[in-house]
Amino acid sequence: MRHNRTGISNIEEEIISKENDRFVIHDSQGYEPGDPTKFQELQRFIEQRSGEAKPSDKIHIICVVFFIGFALRLFMPEVEFLRQARNPC
Numbered sequence: 001m002r003h004n005r006t007g008i009s010n011i012e013e014e015i016i017s018k019e020n021d022r023f024v025i026h027d028s029q030g031y032e033p034g035d036p037t038k039f040q041e042l043q044r045f046i047e048q049r050s051g052e053a054k055p056s057d058k059i060h061i062i063c064v065v066f067f068i069g070f071a072l073r074l075f076m077p078e079v080e081f082l083r084q085a086r087n088p089c
Contacts, residue, residue, distance in 0.1 A: 011045050022056075030065075039081070 009027040017023035028042045049059045064081070 011041060026059075043081075 009029040011026050011028045013026070015025040015027065017025075026045070028045070029038065046059060046062070049057065052058050
């Protein structure tokens with residue numbers, strides 16, 4: 001994280017590896033379970049990037065981490081995200 005502030009990021013901002021400038025990360029900042037706003041932002045970003053013509057502008061890997069605590073469960077946006085992962089754009 002370049003700005004040293006936890007929880008603040010912009011999915012459009014490229015974080016480029018110092019060791020390999022072809023390795024680019026986009027941080028979605030994450031979201032709380034059941035928060036449709038952040039999920040919609042992530043979904044829009046994925047749809048936009050999947051339509052890019054240049055291979056360097058496309059998404060090649062998505063890392064998803066779900067924290068499921070004792071009393072938490074997956075909400076519909078998370079379930080839908082996993083369903084779409086099986087049927088990529």
